[in-house]
Amino acid sequence: MRIAIMGAGLSGLSCALMLEKHGISADIFEKRSRVGDRFVNGEAFMSFLTKPIDDVVRYLSEEFHLYVKPASAISCLTFYSGRQKAVIEAHSGFITLRGRHRHALEQQLAEQVSSPVHYHSERTYESLQQDYTHVILATGDASYAANLRNFQEYLSVSLKGAIIEGNFERDHVRIWLDNNIAPQGYAYLLPISSTKANLVMAYPDTSAGSKEQTEKRWQLLLEAASQALQQSLPINDQFQIKNYKIGMCCSPRIGNTFFTGNCFGSIMPFLGFGQLESILTGIYAAFDLCGYGRYEEFTKPLRKSFHDSMVLRQGMETLNNDGFSFIVKQLNTSVGKRLFSSNVNVMRAGSMLLRPFTGERMRR
Numbered sequence: 001m002r003i004a005i006m007g008a009g010l011s012g013l014s015c016a017l018m019l020e021k022h023g024i025s026a027d028i029f030e031k032r033s034r035v036g037d038r039f040v041n042g043e044a045f046m047s048f049l050t051k052p053i054d055d056v057v058r059y060l061s062e063e064f065h066l067y068v069k070p071a072s073a074i075s076c077l078t079f080y081s082g083r084q085k086a087v088i089e090a091h092s093g094f095i096t097l098r099g100r101h102r103h104a105l106e107q108q109l110a111e112q113v114s115s116p117v118h119y120h121s122e123r124t125y126e127s128l129q130q131d132y133t134h135v136i137l138a139t140g141d142a143s144y145a146a147n148l149r150n151f152q153e154y155l156s157v158s159l160k161g162a163i164i165e166g167n168f169e170r171d172h173v174r175i176w177l178d179n180n181i182a183p184q185g186y187a188y189l190l191p192i193s194s195t196k197a198n199l200v201m202a203y204p205d206t207s208a209g210s211k212e213q214t215e216k217r218w219q220l221l222l223e224a225a226s227q228a229l230q231q232s233l234p235i236n237d238q239f240q241i242k243n244y245k246i247g248m249c250c251s252p253r254i255g256n257t258f259f260t261g262n263c264f265g266s267i268m269p270f271l272g273f274g275q276l277e278s279i280l281t282g283i284y285a286a287f288d289l290c291g292y293g294r295y296e297e298f299t300k301p302l303r304k305s306f307h308d309s310m311v312l313r314q315g316m317e318t319l320n321n322d323g324f325s326f327i328v329k330q331l332n333t334s335v336g337k338r339l340f341s342s343n344v345n346v347m348r349a350g351s352m353l354l355r356p357f358t359g360e361r362m363r364r
């Protein structure tokens with residue numbers, strides 16, 4: 001068995017690591033000059049989206065002996081809508097670093113991997129297929145899966161973000177649900193250190209509007225964040241991503257090609273989270289190659305989560321600002337707060353409640 005992994009990101013490196021734990025070395029092909037060679041970004045594992053897995057870091061460690069260190073734990077979440085604010089004080093997940101940062105998640109995984117990584121790779125999928133018995137497609141985007149007619153796109157989103165400077169509590173994440181800032185989407189402030197934070201707005205391309213509207217919304221977000229933190233927040237570095245495709249592959253495996261991470265459809269449409277799912281697809285592909293079961297079976301729960309998450313997204317798209325304010329107000333009640341400390345999977349529960357109203361527009 002000769003295995004090629006295309007892409008040294010979360011899913012590709014997790015796959016390589018898991019194969020190595022079972023005595024198999026793969027060849028990893030990365031188009032960039034090093035692992036995580038893109039803008040520094042703070043991301044999160046949010047337990048209210050991963051329950052019953054409450055502690056992702058511990059779960060990866062205990063279940064798979066895969067060790068990652070987050071930048072910090074999240075113990076306070078503040079939600080803002082136009083008129084309401086809810087503060088949830090409970091262990092709610094972890095902040096992770098991504099991209100060029102020396103403690104980035106992909107960097108941590110790369111340090112544990114001993115399979116060779118071929119940087120500046122220009123190898124195509126077709127050429128890898130000729131030279132290897134198995135190919136793991138882990139390129140972080142849907143293009144190969146789409147070219148192979150193996151990807152159903154459900155939506156595409158745009159993100160505009162920046163690293164801002166200020167004084168931040170490292171355990172405190174702030175989330176805005178406000179159509180004036182991120183229409184049918186959301187915005188967040190996620191500290192990556194005590195002096196730097198990521199400020200990001202994410203919304204579907206269908207509600208993106210003009211360049212001027214985006215700039216106006218960005219200014220509104222900056223003002224809202226400055227007001228919430230009672231500080232001016234100078235911008236250090238900015239990024240913009242357009243047309244980030246969210247969808248699901250039709251078959252997780254075709255012949256001896258495995259679709260992992262975003263090539264599989266790891267990004268959950270509701271809020272765009274996909275780190276855990278990407279790591280899991282990498283692990284599951286390795287398990288299949290080691291003979292422990294079928295990749296299609298291992299990934300079934302992830303497909304189910306994707307569809308639950310899509311129902312929530314459809315529900316979210318129907319909400320006006322009064323609707324967002326109603327939800328944030330509910331979060332501030334004892335029942336709302338208990339949701340975060342209970343074992344309830346918000347995605348599953350929300351999707352069951354909303355499915356009759358969204359009309360099951362999903363292909364399952």
Ligand SMILES: Cc1cc2nc3c(=O)[nH]c(=O)nc-3n(C[C@H](O)[C@H](O)[C@H](O)COP(=O)(O)OP(=O)(O)OC[C@H]3O[C@@H](n4cnc5c(N)ncnc54)[C@H](O)[C@@H]3O)c2cc1C
Nearest residue numbers: 007009010011030031043044139140261262273274275278
């Ligand atoms: C701005 C932003 C914020 C996000 N925030 C969150 C969050 O808070 N929480 C969360 O859970 N998820 C978040 N996500 C989603 C999460 O980052 C992804 O789901 C996850 O990183 C995907 O892992 P992957 O292995 O598929 O791809 P990646 O980790 O992106 O790795 C793909 C690798 O493949 C390489 N590559 C690409 N093309 C080729 C090629 N042709 N040949 C060789 N190598 C190639 C790339 O250079 C890269 O190194 C966010 C995504 C973005 C863009």
